[in-house]
Amino acid sequence: MTAANNGRALPRAGRALPWALVTPALGWTLLFFVLPFIAMGLSSLTAHEGSGFTVSNYSQFFTNPSYWQAMVNSLEVTAIVTVVSVLLAYPFAWILAEQVPERWQRLALMLAVLPFWTSYVVRSYSWLLVLAQNGVINRALTGIGVVAEPLQLANTRFATVTGFVHFFVMLLTLTIFANLKQLSPSYRKAAADLGAGPVRTFLHVILPLTLPGIMVGAFLTFVLCIGDYITPQILGGNNELLMPQLVMMQIGRRGDFPLASALSIILMAVVTIAYLACARWLKIERA
Amino acid sequence: MRRIVRIVSWLYALAVYGFIFLPVVVLVLFSLQSTSFPIPPFTGPSLRWYDVVLSDTRLTSALVNSLLVASISSLAAVTLGFLSAWGFARFVLPGSGLLRGLITLPLTVSYLIIGMGLLVLFNWAGVPKSLLAAGIGHVVINLPLCFAIIYSQMGDHQINIERAARDLGAPEWKVLLLITVPVMAPAIFAGFFLSMTFSWDEFVISFLLTRFDTTLPVEIWNLLRSGLNPKTNAVGSLVFAVSIVLVVLFELTLLRRRKA
Amino acid sequence: MSASSASRNPLSTLRSHLHAACAATALLLDAGSFAQAADLNALIWCDHSDPALLQPFEEANNVKVNVKEFEGTGAGLAIVEQSQPGDWDVMVIDSIDVPRGVEKGLFEPLPDDKLPLADMFPQVKMEGSTVVGGKRYGITEKFGYNTIGYNKTKVDPADMQSMAALTGDKYKGKVAIYDYYLPVIGMAALAIGKKTADLTEADLPALKDELLKMKANAKLVGEVTASQTALATGEVDILVGGGEWVTAGLAKENPALDFSIPKEGAVLWSQSLAMFKDSKNKDMALKFIQYIMSPEGQARLATSSCYWGMPANTKAALTDDQKKILRFDEQPGFLARAQAYPAPNADLDKKMQDMWTEMLQAK
Numbered sequence: 001m002t003a004a005n006n007g008r009a010l011p012r013a014g015r016a017l018p019w020a021l022v023t024p025a026l027g028w029t030l031l032f033f034v035l036p037f038i039a040m041g042l043s044s045l046t047a048h049e050g051s052g053f054t055v056s057n058y059s060q061f062f063t064n065p066s067y068w069q070a071m072v073n074s075l076e077v078t079a080i081v082t083v084v085s086v087l088l089a090y091p092f093a094w095i096l097a098e099q100v101p102e103r104w105q106r107l108a109l110m111l112a113v114l115p116f117w118t119s120y121v122v123r124s125y126s127w128l129l130v131l132a133q134n135g136v137i138n139r140a141l142t143g144i145g146v147v148a149e150p151l152q153l154a155n156t157r158f159a160t161v162t163g164f165v166h167f168f169v170m171l172l173t174l175t176i177f178a179n180l181k182q183l184s185p186s187y188r189k190a191a192a193d194l195g196a197g198p199v200r201t202f203l204h205v206i207l208p209l210t211l212p213g214i215m216v217g218a219f220l221t222f223v224l225c226i227g228d229y230i231t232p233q234i235l236g237g238n239n240e241l242l243m244p245q246l247v248m249m250q251i252g253r254r255g256d257f258p259l260a261s262a263l264s265i266i267l268m269a270v271v272t273i274a275y276l277a278c279a280r281w282l283k284i285e286r287a
Numbered sequence: 288m289r290r291i292v293r294i295v296s297w298l299y300a301l302a303v304y305g306f307i308f309l310p311v312v313v314l315v316l317f318s319l320q321s322t323s324f325p326i327p328p329f330t331g332p333s334l335r336w337y338d339v340v341l342s343d344t345r346l347t348s349a350l351v352n353s354l355l356v357a358s359i360s361s362l363a364a365v366t367l368g369f370l371s372a373w374g375f376a377r378f379v380l381p382g383s384g385l386l387r388g389l390i391t392l393p394l395t396v397s398y399l400i401i402g403m404g405l406l407v408l409f410n411w412a413g414v415p416k417s418l419l420a421a422g423i424g425h426v427v428i429n430l431p432l433c434f435a436i437i438y439s440q441m442g443d444h445q446i447n448i449e450r451a452a453r454d455l456g457a458p459e460w461k462v463l464l465l466i467t468v469p470v471m472a473p474a475i476f477a478g479f480f481l482s483m484t485f486s487w488d489e490f491v492i493s494f495l496l497t498r499f500d501t502t503l504p505v506e507i508w509n510l511l512r513s514g515l516n517p518k519t520n521a522v523g524s525l526v527f528a529v530s531i532v533l534v535v536l537f538e539l540t541l542l543r544r545r546k547a
Numbered sequence: 548m549s550a551s552s553a554s555r556n557p558l559s560t561l562r563s564h565l566h567a568a569c570a571a572t573a574l575l576l577d578a579g580s581f582a583q584a585a586d587l588n589a590l591i592w593c594d595h596s597d598p599a600l601l602q603p604f605e606e607a608n609n610v611k612v613n614v615k616e617f618e619g620t621g622a623g624l625a626i627v628e629q630s631q632p633g634d635w636d637v638m639v640i641d642s643i644d645v646p647r648g649v650e651k652g653l654f655e656p657l658p659d660d661k662l663p664l665a666d667m668f669p670q671v672k673m674e675g676s677t678v679v680g681g682k683r684y685g686i687t688e689k690f691g692y693n694t695i696g697y698n699k700t701k702v703d704p705a706d707m708q709s710m711a712a713l714t715g716d717k718y719k720g721k722v723a724i725y726d727y728y729l730p731v732i733g734m735a736a737l738a739i740g741k742k743t744a745d746l747t748e749a750d751l752p753a754l755k756d757e758l759l760k761m762k763a764n765a766k767l768v769g770e771v772t773a774s775q776t777a778l779a780t781g782e783v784d785i786l787v788g789g790g791e792w793v794t795a796g797l798a799k800e801n802p803a804l805d806f807s808i809p810k811e812g813a814v815l816w817s818q819s820l821a822m823f824k825d826s827k828n829k830d831m832a833l834k835f836i837q838y839i840m841s842p843e844g845q846a847r848l849a850t851s852s853c854y855w856g857m858p859a860n861t862k863a864a865l866t867d868d869q870k871k872i873l874r875f876d877e878q879p880g881f882l883a884r885a886q887a888y889p890a891p892n893a894d895l896d897k898k899m900q901d902m903w904t905e906m907l908q909a910k
Contacts, residue, residue: 017459021374025390025430027369032427033393034403049893066905073908092303095296110538112304115311117530120488121507122523126310129317129325129520133782136313152720154782155767166299170307177536219395225398234511237767238726241907244399244491251495253619253728253900255625257407263359264403268396275395323800343598410629497636499613500590509616511843513593513853514796515776 008051044262048254057262067246071094071266074243077157081164082218088165089172090214096173097180109177120167124234127163128154131235155237165232168224172217179213180206219278223271243267311527325517327498336521346522349506353487356418356502360425361482367426368433369475373467376441377449389440391431401427401438402492409496416498429485431477440474480537487530552707584875586611590638592818593771594689594852600847604838610831614892618770619727621896627653632825636832639807642673642817643890645685652666655829656682666862670882671817675889685819688839689848691856692794692806692885693730694813696778696789700803709809710738713787723777724761724768725788728903729888733814734788735761736889740782743814745887748895751902758906761787768907771854778804791873792816795855798872808881816883817859849873 018287038281045053061067100108115123127244129151130136138150153159229244236242241249243263250260317325321333340346351504374380375387405424413422445467452466453459468475490504497505503526511519589595591614601612617623620641626634640648648654664672667687675684695707701721706712713722724731733743735757741750766783767773777783783905786793790813794804804885820839822832838844845863849856857873858865874881891899 018374018378021378022371022386025434026386028367028426028430029390029393032397032402032405032408032423033324034389036401037407039302039408040400040404043411048897064901064904065903066908069908083412083711087835088303091299095300099293099296099300110534112307114531114534115307117484117527117534118311118314119504119507119523119526121504121511122314122519122526123310125511126314126523128776130310130313132776132780134324134326134780136309136327141421152766153771155777166307166310169303210429219324223395223397227399229510234773237769237773238907239767240910243902244397247399247403248898251625252622254619254621254897255628256621256855257410257625260403261407264400268400271395271397278334312650325778345596345598392805397653406629415631416629498630499615509593509596512616512770512772515772515779 024147040059040261041265043258048256048258048260057259058266060259061263061266066241067263070241070243070246071270073240074226074267075270077160077164077232077242078222080161081168081225082221085168085172085221086218087163089169089217090176092169093173093176093180111255112173115166116170121230121234123167124163124231127159127166127235131159131162154235154241157236157240159235159237160232160242163235164225164228167231168221171220171224172214175213175217175220176210179210183209205233212287215278217276222274226271227267314520315524315527318517318524320517320520325515325520331435336517336524339518340521340525343518346503346506346510349503352418352500353503356422356425356493357483357486360422360486361429361479363422364426364429364482365433365437365475365479368430368478369437369468369471372434372438372441373463376438377446387434389435393427394431394435395446398428398489399491402495405492406495416496418497418500418502420496421493421502423484424496425482425489428489428492429482432481432485433475436478436481437471440471445470452497476540483533484530552622585828586613587637587828587835588613588615588635588685589835590615590626590635592616592618592639594848594851594856595639595786596851597809597847597851598845602664603843604835607838608831608834611715612835619732620647624651624653627651627823633823635823636826636828637835638821638823639688639818640685640821641888642671642685642687642819643676643888644692645676645819646679647725648821649684653821653823653825655824655826656684657822657836659683659832661833661837662686663860663862667859668857668861671815671859672761672856673887674818675818677819685821686836686840687817687819687859688845689856689859690815690817691792692790692808692813692881693734693788693816694724694790694806694808696793696804696806697779698778698784698801698803699725699805701781701784704805704807707785708809708813710734710809713738713785714757714764714812718785720766721784722761722765723774723783723786724765725774725786726768726770726907727788727882727901729813730816730901731788732758732899733867733886733889737811737886739815740811743867743889745867746891746895751898755902755905758902762906762909775854787814788814792854792856795872796850796852808884812884812886813881815882815887816856817887818856831866 044057045055047054047056096105096108096112111149118126128135132138133150133152133154137153137156141147142150187205192204195198196204227244229248233245234250244267247260247263247267250263251257313354316329318328318336319333321335322330372392373381380386402424405420405427408435409416409420447464448470449466452462457465488504489502490508494505496507507519507522511521587610590611593616595601596614596616600731601614603613604610615626617626620805623638623640624647627638638648645654653765654896664686668690670679671687671690673687677687695710695713697704697707702712702718712718732746732754735754736746736750738757739753746754762768765787769775769777774786774789775793775797778793779801788882790806794806797804820836822829822836826832839848840860842860842862842864845858845860846865846869849858849863849865850869854874857875865873870876889899
């Protein structure tokens, strides 16, 4: 570390230049990320109507079962989405990286993430069309006689999870694929030379080596999923509320910013706990 | 054994491709619907709803707004990200690890919370809602991304080229413009492109921070809430088409760079 | 933010610091929105965003109408509070909520003699709330009912004459609930024999029971589009809170959709236009209100792409077909049996919303 740093320190540059380089970004982050967060924290301690500081916004969350139920729902949905997406995406990424001929890989990967580029609001809406009572899936299923009555697919938690999984399978395929490609083939060869079968090679060599990539992807999935409003709002049919919906309801229906702030901070606290749990895999380092 | 793995692999991959493409195919197919409901039976093909979308000035101006916000905020994010990455990679700064952590911190926070915070702050400070306010939010989410990408690509290899230039007497700004930027171009470009993508598709921050001039995702949301019709399919398909063109352009420029 | 409200707030010190800190940004942002000062800025519900409604006015007066959609008076007033004085010129608001805006000192009185009051359905003028202290602050532009919307080929229309059908077993899983708490709570009140105007906190447990029974029968609770979609595509056969605003616009596509006013009655929704006191463009704002209230404006508003509704002006230039779809001629009978939205105070409103949240979370 010290040796490298010695090499980096520039004798001719004064102290001013490095600070001039990093200050704009730091200032931006302080002004438009840290300061808003403080403002939100203070706001969460005020009352919607009336004056003075109060913790009533927080106590509401913990005493009103329908409020914390939203957090329970959010955690359940996020956990299901994260696990299902990883389980679906890992084999897919592996097939792309191992089974598809090298020169087709880029194209195959491009195709796999193409729907990424549909607008995010529209993507959820498309799933509503697919899953509707008279939608494509139900028409097909009743048409070929698999089921007699159309299935209730839209407006359920299943629909919300499907919408989420669709997006995160693409995201995770990207991260896991990149991870698998970084593995040197020599590892596998070495494992084989030592007498390990393909299953053992996978379990003891490939999986541990790709775990960091999986964790990064899983964490991204967690953060993006738990904070998302659109997907449950369009696909869930309001048969249950998730945290972001509860937050938006306070703003949209009542303009109650203090309560919305408090709920956001609670949500943020949960994400922070998740972050700490995965922190060791999430370091950003220079190549 | 190998053959079985191969066959199962192909079937699995096909199934996942099917899952991934199902909503897109349905979206595009029913954008060509000639009647007012985007559900089976298919009554098209008809370009009726594309006509409606292209003559809707709110949608077209939202599209222009989105492009403006995305390009300007991405430019700001990539500039700030690049300068700070360079500063942190090349110089010893006290508390460097902590400060880098601070810059990347927004990556771990939901957009909803970033939007809420800015809304509360701007509200208190009396800053009106506008596209610029949404753009500020987009820089907040994209700056850490640009920083992380560029910082992670600043290897010792580039340091050596820079040092050679300095040894030859080049002033610092010349090193930056003539050496660092060109060498780092792929990372800078990747950061810019990713920022564009995220900003182009971002909903909740724009929703919370804009007034009547808004971005395309918010306008699509309004459209969606104003009634069910294939217009939403048409605008979604158009956005998809535009994005694909951009992705292909990006791929081509990247490939050309690689060959060069 | 006014000085008086700031001095009452414990965060005022912080706010003034923030104000200083963000002054540069604010200037910058103000510059961004400056260009729109000459336009007409309207806070509206989605039916006013239809280009077919706005374009004729924009062309005739050579003005650009900027619209911002919102739902619910609470949200609308919150947007106004977050804005600078003069940012907005006109607003659409529930007729019963006009006094809330007046209390906050937001609205400008409207000149009675320049508005077609004589042509309006007398029951929807709602002067108990649109006129405050002898001055008119709102004028009803459109109305309709939150009642039972249904598909007449799938359900027995006779059943739709009683709200008991909504909580009975016969249509279990075939019901959607419109996701807006006030009208549906109003319907629940009618179902248990209460008047919407008399609701108090003591009624909440009984109302909650009724709501939970509805929820147990429901497949989804949806906003305007989701509930329209569900009814129109056959996902459900009955929409609690539906009415002409759902069925009329879809009549061309799905003529089987209809609505009934059951024997318990229905909830009357009524939206008003109000002008802001701080508007910088009051002449144009009045012109806009006059346009919306004119026979042509009324017809376009009534048949807007977002949702249809009855025009408040009896002279609205609707075609016979449109009148038939809206059941124009049956209005006197409907109006006689309809009750206004519940109008809770802030405290009861919060409790009603929490009750609604609980209903959404119920399995």
